[in-house]
Amino acid sequence: MSDNAVLNFYRDREDNIWFGTFFGGFNQYSNQFDNFKKYLYGFGKSALSGNIVHDIKKKITMEISG
Secondary structure: OOOOOEEEEEEOOOOOEEEEEOOOOEEEEEOOOOEEEEEOEOOOOOOEOOOEEEEEOOOOOEEEEO
């Protein structure tokens, strides 16, 4: 996990768990592979526009700030 402060989470149909954090972007836990993938603030294809994920909804739409 990229941050200890988890603000919210969502379990998708494939049994992955998505965690929105306070200053660590968001993280995807893959139950199938037993690992985490981190999505952080920055530039590039998988980068976020901020690090604070306020909300995660069913279609993995997020409210991000910071």
